[in-house]
Amino acid sequence: MSTLVGWHVDVEFTEDGHRTSAAALVRLGDGSEVRARGYAMRHPSDPEQLRVGEEIAGARALMDIASQMLQKAHAEIDQASGHHSHPLNR
Template identity: 35%
Template sequence: MHANRTLTLDMQVLEAGAKTTADIGMITGDGRALHGHGTARRHPDDAAVPQIGDEIAIARALVELGHKLLDTAATDIGERQHRRVHLMA
């Protein structure tokens, strides 16, 4: 079976002073909402380069979202196999 699916990520990045936050949300193929959050803080001695804060905060939000996706898949597999399943990142 071959199937092509498109899932959309909704991303918001907010910079407030030395802190940048990223929130990423998505709806899984079966309609479950998942969310990842990431934060970056600039050291007071570092130059203000917003792109770097964005990259770090977004990466951390994507990592959290990825872990939640793996947990969701493990739960789905476990329900079908009637046992606890753990998927490594």
Template identity: 35%
Template sequence: MHTMKRWNIDILLSEESEGEYTRTWAEVGLASDDGSSLRGHGMARKHPADEDVPEIGDELAVSRALADLSRQLRQVAAEDISEHTGTPWRP
């Protein structure tokens, strides 16, 4: 038996500039077929002395949001393992 599933991640980026400072926020969302969802968040700051390359802020903010989402998903898996086995999962 072969089963295939597709999980889609939604990424939302927002950038705010104030004077010489720029901040980029990212929110990533993962929704499952059972209606549960997780959201990860990340932020990047551009130092005033840095060259203005918006893609770098996007990349950093998204990578941090994905890391946050990954941590949450790992926690959900650990809780599911503990619930089904009766023993805590150790990463």
């Protein structure tokens, strides 16, 4: 029997001149939340492309969330097993 599980992900962006900020939030099935921020800076001589800044800032925020989730998962494995787990770096 399979069970459907989902996560809710929100990413919001703020543009301020040549700086883009992304605030990311993931709500996990256990009710916990993981939050992170990411930033991108456009060089003044580069053309204005808001979408590119959002993609970079958003990706950085989501990479931070991924790292936090791996740490959370390994802490849970360690607690349940009584052994130190070894995360794979991929």
